[in-house]
Amino acid sequence: MSERAAAAAPTPNVTRTDPMQPAPWxxxxxxPETHDAFKLTLAPVEAGPPFTFEAxxxxxxxxxxxxxxxxxxxxxxxxxDRVVHxxxxxxxxxxxxxxxxxxxxxxxxxxxxxxxxVGLAEGRDVLLVAGGIxxxxxxxxxxxxxxxxxxxxxxxxxxxxxxxxxxLFAKEIETWRGRFDVSVEVTVDRAGAxxxxxxxxxxxxxxxxxxxxxxxxxxxxxxxxxxxxxxxELERHGVPDESVWVSxxxxxxxxxxxxxxxxxxxxxxxxxxxxxxxDRVAPLLGIREV
Amino acid sequence: MGTPSAGQIHRLGRDQLxxxxxxxxxxxxxxxxxxxxxxxxxxxxxxxxxxxxxAPGRTRWSPKEFxxxxxxxLFSYENRDxxxxxADPPADDVPRILFGVQPCDAAGLVRLDSILLQDPxxxxxxxLTTVVAIxxxxxxxxxxCTAVGGxxxxxxxxxxxxxxLETGWVVRALSPKGEALLAPRRGGWETAAAGDWEAxxxxxxRVAGSIGRRELPAAWAEKLEQSFADPIWDELARRCVGCSxxxxxxxxxxxxxxxxxxxxxxxxxxxxWDSCSFRLFTQHGSGHNPRATQPxxxxxxxxxxxxxxxxxxxxxxxxxxxxxxxRSCPVGMDxxxxxxxxxxxxxxxxxxxxxx
Numbered sequence: 001m002s003e004r005a006a007a008a009a010p011t012p013n014v015t016r017t018d019p020m021q022p023a024p025w026x027x028x029x030x031x032p033e034t035h036d037a038f039k040l041t042l043a044p045v046e047a048g049p050p051f052t053f054e055a056x057x058x059x060x061x062x063x064x065x066x067x068x069x070x071x072x073x074x075x076x077x078x079x080x081d082r083v084v085h086x087x088x089x090x091x092x093x094x095x096x097x098x099x100x101x102x103x104x105x106x107x108x109x110x111x112x113x114x115x116x117x118v119g120l121a122e123g124r125d126v127l128l129v130a131g132g133i134x135x136x137x138x139x140x141x142x143x144x145x146x147x148x149x150x151x152x153x154x155x156x157x158x159x160x161x162x163x164x165x166x167x168l169f170a171k172e173i174e175t176w177r178g179r180f181d182v183s184v185e186v187t188v189d190r191a192g193a194x195x196x197x198x199x200x201x202x203x204x205x206x207x208x209x210x211x212x213x214x215x216x217x218x219x220x221x222x223x224x225x226x227x228x229x230x231x232x233e234l235e236r237h238g239v240p241d242e243s244v245w246v247s248x249x250x251x252x253x254x255x256x257x258x259x260x261x262x263x264x265x266x267x268x269x270x271x272x273x274x275x276x277x278x279d280r281v282a283p284l285l286g287i288r289e290v
Numbered sequence: 291m292g293t294p295s296a297g298q299i300h301r302l303g304r305d306q307l308x309x310x311x312x313x314x315x316x317x318x319x320x321x322x323x324x325x326x327x328x329x330x331x332x333x334x335x336x337x338x339x340x341x342x343x344x345a346p347g348r349t350r351w352s353p354k355e356f357x358x359x360x361x362x363x364l365f366s367y368e369n370r371d372x373x374x375x376x377a378d379p380p381a382d383d384v385p386r387i388l389f390g391v392q393p394c395d396a397a398g399l400v401r402l403d404s405i406l407l408q409d410p411x412x413x414x415x416x417x418l419t420t421v422v423a424i425x426x427x428x429x430x431x432x433x434x435c436t437a438v439g440g441x442x443x444x445x446x447x448x449x450x451x452x453x454x455l456e457t458g459w460v461v462r463a464l465s466p467k468g469e470a471l472l473a474p475r476r477g478g479w480e481t482a483a484a485g486d487w488e489a490x491x492x493x494x495x496r497v498a499g500s501i502g503r504r505e506l507p508a509a510w511a512e513k514l515e516q517s518f519a520d521p522i523w524d525e526l527a528r529r530c531v532g533c534s535x536x537x538x539x540x541x542x543x544x545x546x547x548x549x550x551x552x553x554x555x556x557x558x559x560x561x562x563w564d565s566c567s568f569r570l571f572t573q574h575g576s577g578h579n580p581r582a583t584q585p586x587x588x589x590x591x592x593x594x595x596x597x598x599x600x601x602x603x604x605x606x607x608x609x610x611x612x613x614x615x616x617r618s619c620p621v622g623m624d625x626x627x628x629x630x631x632x633x634x635x636x637x638x639x640x641x642x643x644x645x646x
Contacts, residue, residue, distance in 0.1 A: 018410050020364045020548070020559065024373050045373055064367060064374050065553040069575055091575020105373050224580075250580065251572050253548040253564075258405050260545030260564070261571060263590065266515075266598035287518050289586035 019256045022062045022107025023048070027100050028082065034166055037088045037133060038098050039074070043081060045105060052079040054115030055140035056219075056247060056275045060255045061085065061097060062107030069093040070252040070270070072137035073111070077144055083108070086136040086168060112255040114275050116141045116219050116245060125153035125211035127239075129230050131160050131202055131222020135168045137247055137274075138221050146182065153216075155182045156209040160202030160226070163188050164195045183209060202226060203233040213238030219275075221247040228285055231278055244278035265290050299482040300472075303458040310475060311339035311389060320386040322356050324349050333391070344390060346427045346454060352541030352614065353388050353395050357415045358406060358563075364548075366558040386415075387471070389422045393444035393451070394435045394610040396423045398541025400447040401608050405544040420467045425453040425494050432613025434503035434626045440610055443494030453490030460486045503611075503626050507633055511605065515597040517632050518589070526628050527588035529621040530567070536591070536615035536623070537565035542608050545571075566590045588623075596629050 029041035044051065055077040062068045069091065075084025089098040100106065118141055126145060128138050138157075145152050157176065161167045167186065177184045185205040187198035198204070202222070216239050220227045227246045234244060250262035250269040257271035265284040267273065284290045302310070314321055315337065323342040325334045330350045336342055367374040388395075399421065406412040426433075426442035435441060443453060449468035453460045460482050463469045507513070517523075537543040547564035551557050564571060567588065572581040581587055599608035609625065616624045 018364065020561075021376055024375075062550070064369070065550065065555075065557045067550045068548065091577070093575060103372070107374060249574070251574050253546070256408070258408060258544070259548065260566065260594075261547075263566070263594065263598070265518075265593075266601060289581045289583060290518075290590075 019109065020254065022060065022068075022109045024105050025083065025108040027102055027104045027106065030100060030102060033086055033168055036090075036166075037086060037168060040085045040087065040097065040100065041075075042083045042085070042106070042108065050079045051081070051083060051111075053077055053083075053111035055118055055144050056116035056137055057111040057113050058137075058255075058274065059083065059085070059108050059110030059112070060252070061093070062109070063093050063096040063100075064107065066096045067093045068107075068253075069097075070112075070255060072247075072274075074136040074139045075143075076147070077115075077140040086133075086139070088133040109255065112270055114271075114273055116247075116275050117217075118144050121145070121217040121219075122151045123153065123215075125216040126155045127158065127206075127209055127211055127216060127218040127234070128156065129158045129202060129206075129218060129220045129222070131226040132162065132166065133168065134221035134223075134226075134247070135159055138219060139169065141219055142176075142182075146176075146179075149181055153212070154210050156211060157182065157184045158202055158205040158209060159184070159186045160205070160222070161186070161188050162190070164191050164197070185209065201229070203229050206230070206233045206237060211239075216243055218244045219247075220244065220278075224248075224285060231282075241279040241282060242277065245275055246278055246281065247274045248276060248281065249274065297463070297469075298476065299487050300461045300476070300479040301455065301458060301482040301486055302461055302479060306479070307344055307452070307459055308339035308342070311336070311342060313475070314387060314389075315339070318384070320384050321389050322353065322386065323389040324391075333388070342390065344424075346392070346424045348392060348430060348612065348614065348617075349395075350614075351539055352398055352612065353391050354398065354402060354541050354543075356386065356388060357399065357419060358402060358412055358544065358546075361560055361562045362411065364411070364559045364561055366556070367552075368556045369554060381414075383414075383418065385418050385420070387420045387422060390424050390452075391421065392426060392612065393423045393442065393446075393448060394433075394440050394612040395541050396421045396447035397435075397440050397444055397610040398447070398612065401542035401606070401610065402544050404603055420449045420471050421447060422450040422452060422468075422471070423448040425451060425490060426497050427454050427493065429497050429501045430613055430617070431502070432616040433501055433611060434613060435611035436498050436501050437503055437505045437626065438607045438609050438611045441494060442497035443491055453487075453494065455486060455490060460490045462487065504630060506629060510629070510633060511597050511600040511607075513633050514593060514629065515601065518593070520632065522632055523589040524585045526623075526631065527585035530584050530588050530623055531621055532567050532569065532584050532587065533620060534565035534567040535618045535620070536625070537567060538563060539614035539618045541610055541612055541614070542595075547571075566594065592625060592628055592632075595625070 024045040025042040026045050028043045031039045033039050058070050058072045060068045061071050071085050074086035089095045130138050185208050187200050220230050248269045252262045252270050253259040255270050257268045262269035322333050323336050325341050333349050363379045365376045367376050445464050449465045451462050463472045545564045546561045549560045573579040595608040
């Protein structure tokens with residue numbers, strides 16, 4: 001990406017390889033996803049080297065004049081000519097990104113971070129456990145598994161949202177449900193009388209999934225407390241810590257491991273993560289305010 | 291006196307140091323040196339040697355700002371036909387000399403290198419910088435370089451070391467950069483007498499002996515890393531007001547914030563010094579803050595310097611014992627005392643703040 005950024009710079013000098021320089025990307029499509037989440041589809045403004053990313057990686061998206069935010073990609077991974085982000089409008093930058101229209105240009109640098117180890121899941125049963133907007137970074141992993149379905153054992157998606165109105169990818173979830181080769185379970189924390197699905201925390205879905213605990217890989221993404229309790233539930237079902245992976249979230253400024261903001265004990269979430277094997281972060285997750 | 295050669299140690303009279311600085315300025319090198327400004331001893335770009343305060347000793351601020359500025363523009367942009375077009379800040383390729391810094395400050399630059407050399411702006415300035423340090427002739431009450439592997443005549447990160455003699459200075463190049471800086475002068479300089487260098491080191495040894503602050507107990511980094519859940523952190527941090535002066539005066543603190551300014555039409559991205567003691571440092575866009583209290587932030591600061599960093603960087607603390615944070619803290623926090631206290635064998639309490 002930095003090469004592309006440098007190509008845009010009129011006076012090339014020392015910053016040629018500066019990882020802090022975003023490249024211009026154009027919004028080719030915007031879609032509301034829920035009442036507070038939306039989807040942005042982006043294409044590079046300039047011709048450049050192909051954009052390749054792996055499931056679970058993130059970009060720094062730059063709203064000129066407002067700022068940058070670290071956001072996971074939700075589109076299918078690989079070498080792509082479009083980058084898809086599903087974003088919850090939570091802060092200043094993401095709220096600005098929501099106002100963008102087709103044709104607008106924003107800045108993008110990335111991809112950054114360690115991805116979900118989808119290769120390790122081959123030949124094994126899979127549990128994808130998502131809480132809230134945490135489904136977005138897991139979508140590329142599911143996408144990859146459905147594309148190469150024969151390589152994986154039983155694939156389970158367990159998804160918990162706050163309310164029926166907060167369910168991401170609602171249409172796609174229906175499509176996945178229609179497939180016989182993936183099991184999809186959804187629950188919400190609270191719902192009105194018009195909700196006929198499950199109510200309860202996402203951990204209550206674990207007993208409904210079919211997996212061989214000794215030969216399973218679990219990817220979890222959601223609030224820290226949700227990941228913690230999901231891991232406990234998996235442990236109860238016999239899934240060892242070494243088979244569990246979580247994706248962490250921290251405030252990030254540089255994305256490449258030197259601004260210091262995302263430090264999580266000795267780890268930098270941006271470059272050592274955001275995806276970590278559970279046993280690596282377990283001691284830290286147990287400490288208040290690491 | 292034989293033909294001057296590389297590696298030779300020289301002896302300079304008091305005035306010769308000033309003429310050297312004037313000669314460097316004459317070669318259009320930028321010289322940052324200690325000057326007295328309104329009662330404070332600070333490093334500034336000097337225009338003549340006469341303004342330089344050549345005495346050994348601490349400056350109010352560390353020299354890090356000359357390699358890692360408090361604020362710097364990373365790029366600017368301008369909207370052209372709907373596309374933000376980026377421009378680099380003007381390049382600054384003047385060779386520069388940090389003249390008369392303390393050995394601990396030179397060591398601080400080596401700590402910064404381990405984090406910031408991956409940044410092209412820092413790396414360029416670093417390449418252009420030669421460090422001339424002056425060995426300390428006395429230790430301040432806050433000094434503890436010897437507890438973190440340094441010394442009053444420390445050589446880490448030093449290109450040329452000057453040490454005070456009774457009648458002048460002894461000068462020695464310690465790196466290729468230092469050799470290059472001395473090479474043009476060697477012809478006009480007197481070779482040091484046998485024993486001059488040893489005398490200077492002996493003097494530094496006496497200074498080291500006068501440092502009252504204790505060395506750290508064995509395996510300090512490992513032990514500190516285990517101290518996460520110790521309630522002592524709450525106690526130690528109770529006083530901290532979160533002003534972050536400790537990080538600002540620190541020669542090795544390298545964290546920065548990124549701020550975007552301007553509008554859709556034009557603007558710039560700046561990098562500014564930041565500190566893990568600030569509440570906003572870890573606050574998410576949503577308002578959630580995973581490190582929301584001051585004790586947790588104080589713990590992060592100490593553990594980063596004395597546990598996480600050393601365990602990843604060959605056992606060296608991210609602290610050079612300059613004592614500026616102790617000297618500057620408005621409420622008397624003392625990082626050396628904190629480290630010693632956390633490790634001083636307080637009875638291990640139940641892990642009070644472990645939630646789960």
